[in-house]
Amino acid sequence: MDIQHHHSVGLKRREVLAGLGAVAAFATFSPARAATEVASAPKGFLAASSRLCGVALDDSYRQVGDAVWNALGGPADAQLKILVELAQVFEDEEKLQQVLKTSDLMPKAQALISAWYNGWTQDAAGNNVLISYDEALMWAACSDFTKPPGDCGGPFGYWQDPPAGKEG
């Protein structure tokens, strides 16, 4: 997706870049309010998360997305809002990575990726917050050969051979 033609997210490139400057003051991760707020993630959050995580996220991930959104600060977190817009605007992964590195948004992006992949995160007080066990993306990323522990893996003895279609 070319940023110059991406108007559906309601944000143009210069506005995004201006936003990056505006959030520079938000140096810290501020999810404290998220623990008690239950808000739906905005439209585009799954698409942004998908781009940042490198895993396709369809609507079946909506509840998990809401949990991540809230755990990371939800609507009160200006950095998170900018990150979501930014991730939708930059279709090119390398360019997006570059922008994140040169802004102060990389920690927020990494917090988002970590929450999605690990299935849990920590709130501002350092308390662990569960996102999802089965939907943690570390398992989705490896779904061609494994699944979360505690889920049946297949018929008895499936582990003696490489996964279907794979070699060692």
Place this chain on the structure above:
Amino acid sequence: MTANIATQAPAERLEADVAIVGAGIVGGLMAYRLASAGLKVIVLESGPVIDRVEAVKRFHDIPWGSVNAAYKTEPYAPCPPDDNPSAFYGQAIAQGTPPTEQMAFGALYLRGVGGTSWHFTGHAERMQINDFRMSSAYGRGVDWPISYATLEPFYEEVEREWGVAGAIGQTIAPPRRADYPLPPVPISFMDRSVRTAAEALKWQVLGYPHARNSVPYDGRPQCCGNSSCHFICPIGAKYDGSVHVEKARQAGAQVLASRVVFDVVRKADGNAIDHLRYKLGETGGEGRIFARQFIIAAHAVETAKLLLMADGGRGVANNSGQVGRNLLTNVDNDVSGYAPLPVWPYRGPVSATGGITGLRDGAFRSEHAAAATFIVNSGSNGDYHGPTDEVNDALKHGLIGKALSRRIHDRTARQVHLNSAIEVLPNPDNTIRPDWTRLDAKLGLPLPKVDFRIDDYTLAGWRKVWKRDYDVLKAMGATELTPSPYAKDAAASLPSGDAALVGGTARMGTDPASSVVDSYGRSHDHPNLFIVGTSNYCTMSITSPSLTAAALAVRSARHILETRGRG
């Protein structure tokens, strides 16, 4: 500080033919055998009833947890936390202390109906022939008062009760008279990948015998590779102590949870035991149980603690002074890295389906400790948290998007990990004691205090297996290996004390001056008191301890039935 537990009017009074303390693998099996013979049996368990469905849910809700995550620790029955067990054991070890002086003791155990077996690996090895005769064969440690041949028929009984899977010639085991009750659990693709490299270095890879169903057995389903055995088996394909606790209940035994026994009281005339005193976990009220015979099967840590805290801290069954001594365990070593090609971890039973042999037994045991090596199916993350380490690694590299997901996938698929458990010999200075300066918050009972170190024999065995495991992964072409045993600073490394095996503390023997019980677990000091379990072990070996404890339990139960009424 000494014992000071106030006496209360009993809120509960029980009577039985046999009172059993501990509803784990040993207590459940003995209760089943004795209740099936028509005796009135009551089992008192300090911890709560463990519900499998609730435990699985708890496991899912705490993905950052470790092996005890699935289980609720009740304040009246505290047990070591995953994150700092040595603090629970009252150890405060100054940095730089040599392990030959003091070493962190990291063994975990559970208090609850079914016991620690809820999260055991499910490996069901018999001890090796020479494990029973270490002194005679190798001039190390001590001999047991019984031999492998004595125990073999009881191993066979337990293997049928549990449904042990294996195959002669394919499975790690001493020589045996009959094949396994169940067909073997196949080794994993990762095992086979490691085997190619190991065999090139003249080491052999074999499968482990398993207490997990390779076919449906005894009303339990066939294993489907949930890969969570070390937390919990969600379908009950892996055997655990709750199986025979339930069988005991069906045979008429009464099983009462949340009863914390804290005193063993002698009869006024003679040495026989009259009754046990216990606390009701929920209310703190006191109960008493009177019986003709008593069995303490409460794990090597809690058993020793109970015997020593009894009788106002003067102790029972301890004329030898050996209760709480000779605490046994294994120490651990891990080598991991990345195979050149995918080995597909996180599939099949964990921790392992296969292992590298060659250092389990042999003439070398006169020089250095034995070691058991496990090819870990659950990747390089010791706490079985899956690819979490790879997620964090990718983030450290500043990756996002598909580059990140590809890296996580590719590195996870190539994780290869060898874990070795190394033998520790008995040492009377390695002890468990009740610590009257540290009391639990709910009932005010002492926590266990550990004093533990290893010797040069264990360290020599550790160095040997560390090099062997490193060489195997190197031969496999693995990269990014954990620190090399050949590095200049390798001497500064130490093994880990995290092995889950615990034994000793009430060892068996023929001499009442140097042992706590006879070979049937009967106290030398109290004719109607039996102490049974891994606490009876004279040496620890490197075999998974549960099967041998169960065989001792069956032998002891038979002895109780055969000798009952003879005074």
